[in-house]
């Protein structure tokens with residue numbers, strides 16, 4: 001008998017049909033009812049044990065998380081929330097899970113506890129729902145761009161450049177750890193390294209993607225990104241995935257239009273293709289909300305929030321307008337912001353959240369930031385003070401996208417690099433893109449885990465990636 005997935009049984013199984021299912025026990029009640037799940041859906045299949053067929057030994061071994069194969073017949077179910085159940089005719093234990101040792105019992109565990117069991121936590125309903133939604137979002141990213149004719153490029157993970165200039169890089173080296181070769185000046189001699197120079201894990205694929213855009217027109221990368229930042233927040237990881245489209249001939253407005261369209265597409269796709277998981281996560285978010293202090297509670301449920309974002313246009317304001325709004329705000333006047341507001345500051349999470357959650361009550365795109373708080377490659381405005389940057393800010397998360405129109409003038413780019421002490425010798429190839437057939441172009445980076453967080457309603461970014469990498473934690 002060939003195996004059938006539980007998702008297919010629950011959606012189109014027929015009474016009287018003989019089936020074989022394989023999966024893991026979620027619960028076993030009254031020595032009779034097995035809730036079994038194979039990962040294909042959030043919903044469990046109920047299998048009813050026939051005592052006469054099963055040995056004492058088998059019954060004893062049906063414990064939470066044991067792996068089973070069950071053959072039987074589908075029958076109409078009286079149980080609530082299910083139309084069909086499986087009358088087991090033969091149960092085979094594929095793998096035991098000793099209840100004395102198995103750490104995840106069917107009670108509710110805290111997210112902190114589950115993080116310590118990252119290799120097992122995907123067996124919980126919540127985490128399996130999160131990872132099915134994560135998959136749907138990743139698939140939707142590729143579908144969105146493919147349908148528009150964008151080309152998927154794979155930019156390098158090991159690179160010599162620090163695209164963001166923030167110095168938050170993991171060094172990559174093949175030099176011996178104990179006593180690396182040293183230069184006469186007493187520095188580590190990277191010339192003796194496999195790569196012949198100092199290299200690092202990529203912080204962004206943007207610069208390389210720009211080279212692609214200057215040939216293929218519209219491209220994107222979607223891969224892992226690394227930042228050695230010592231941030232212990234609920235939205236920073238040391239290893240995260242980033243989606244970075246880069247488009248020739250786009251100006252900033254078109255860049256923002258694409259960002260808004262893409263985010264809405266991703267959210268809609270997840271709601272459409274993961275309806276059961278989203279229903280489950282919606283209930284979970286509502287329960288979670290009840291435990292929060294009143295001023296942190298949402299007035300909208302998760303699904304309502306997502307629909308709201310899809311149905312309404314994002315607010316678009318300049319950085320200068322944002323600062324004016326903040327200066328006029330109550331928290332500023334009452335000195336309630338931790339970081340004081342003045343033109344020139346990088347917006348802190350509290351400022352971003354005020355604008356999005358309190359002032360506009362919708363996603364906001366902020367443009368034209370001061371050049372001194374942004375990366376060297378952004379197109380400079382004529383005012384000499386600001387650059388054509390744009391950040392997309394979301395409720396509950398803050399910055400979800402950072403993007404810009406890129407500086408296309410070789411001279412301006414060189415001047416800016418000199419001002420910021422970035423040696424031309426490091427980015428000679430990047431400058432070549434301006435030397436030969438330069439053109440206006442734009443792009444942005446969407447932090448994949450942040451959109452997964454927003455769509456699933458998970459409060460902590462560590463709970464939307466399999467094995468989170470954060471300071472002082474790489475247990476797995």
Ligand code: ATP
Pocket residue numbers: 164227229235236237238240242399400401402403445446447448449450
């Ligand atoms: P933040 O202000 O949140 O630290 P950033 O401005 O440093 O972000 P960018 O360099 O603009 O980040 O990167 C583009 C996008 O990548 C961000 O908008 C965010 O969605 C995501 N991102 C950046 N850093 C991280 C991180 N450490 N963990 C997860 N996602 C991140």
Ligand code: MG
Pocket residue numbers: none
């Ligand atoms: Mg940062």
Ligand code: MG
Pocket residue numbers: 399402
């Ligand atoms: Mg930022």
Ligand code: MG
Pocket residue numbers: 391399401402403
């Ligand atoms: Mg940014």
